[in-house]
Amino acid sequence: MRPAELEALAAAEAAAAAVRGTTSPNPPVGAAIVDAAGRTVGVGATRPAGGAHAEVMALAEAGEHARGGTAVVTLEPCNHTGHTGPCTHALVDAGIKRVVFARRDPNPVAGGGAEWLRGQGVEVVHPEPDELPAPTLDPWLTAVAAGRPAVTLKFAQTLDGFTAAADGTSRWITGPEARRAVHADRAHRDAIIVGTGTVLADDPRLSARRDDGTEYDHQPRRVVVGTREVPAGHHLAGVCEQYPDIDTALTELWESGARDVLVEGGAGLAAGFVAAGAVDFVQAYLAPKLLGAGHPVLGRPLTETLAGAFEFETTGVRRLGADVLVEGRVARRRRATGENP
Ligand SMILES: NC(=O)c1ccc[n+]([C@@H]2O[C@H](COP(=O)([O-])OP(=O)(O)OC[C@H]3O[C@@H](n4cnc5c(N)ncnc54)[C@H](OP(=O)(O)O)[C@@H]3O)[C@@H](O)[C@H]2O)c1
Structure with missing residues (x-):
């Protein structure tokens, strides 16, 4: 060339x-x-x-x-x-x-x-x-190969792997630069997905906003997974799509044109996506903090042994103020019983 x-x-x-x-x-x-x-x-x-x-x-x-x-x-x-x-x-x-x-x-x-x-x-x-x-093009190519939207799992954690302290406080683990990057990223996604647990605990808006509160031109679809209702009066009530489980959500999103979606938690739903083999990319925002105890990134164990770990290939490392964003893509998916679930 x-x-x-x-x-x-x-x-x-x-x-x-x-x-x-x-x-x-x-x-x-x-x-x-x-x-x-x-x-x-x-x-x-x-x-x-x-x-x-x-x-x-x-x-x-x-x-x-x-x-x-x-x-x-x-x-x-x-x-x-x-x-x-x-x-x-x-x-x-x-x-x-x-x-x-x-x-x-x-x-x-x-x-x-x-x-x-x-x-x-x-x-x-x-x-x-x-x-x-x-x-x-990576997410679109990944989606077409999989026949479902490409899924990026995003989470913020302390250096020792907690997304919230023992008392449940989690705002804010990361600083303003990292949060700005998250909002800019949302503005380039087809949909943002969270579990009902996060909706009930945090009442998120899931919109893509600038520092001054104004919204980016492109807003992602807002998707909730779970059977518990989004309560009236919550920010997502009336403006989100709700699906009972991960499979239904991914099927409906694919069929309605979504190719590139971001899963923003919480811990239960994140573990569900990983265990289902439905995570293609990962974004870990790491805050230089230690808690010693608290709520882990994933709500349940995926494996008993190191050889069964889900592995990612690091595709990028970016410093955002005091925090660091590590990006990766799935290198290999495994279960104790064999390859790809
Ligand atoms: N630091 C971070 O990056 C971050 C990000 C987001 C959230 N959080 C924190 O995470 C906490 C919420 O986590 P959470 O685990 O309680 O709730 P969650 O993961 O948001 O939602 C769990 C719910 O998702 C639904 N679900 C559907 N399919 C599932 C599957 N295959 N596996 C698991 N769940 C499935 C179930 O809803 P139904 O029971 O309704 O059927 C389940 O109860 C909050 O405290 C929030 O602050 C932290």
């Missing part, structure tokens, strides 16, 4: 990250057009479902500069007609001579774009195996 194309990919990825949460069930894709002189002349990202795809947005910005140029896209250009025409045709019509993409489209209907483009004489570059950075 050429240096100008790597720069263009970074611009495409940033554009994709900005629209994440607004495109489901479509993927948050970014695209950039590099002209014959190596300049990025257009950048675009997927519009909300039913709207234009990233390639079309980037081509529109590039205009005539696209002719003879290169399209750098985070996902293989689609090759089918849905709400919009095939992106492959739009690229050829605009005179694009070379296409670089970071992730292959797993959708058998929309896929096949690379082969079609090659057939039109376009040079297509797809470094294998997926070595180009396009992390914004």
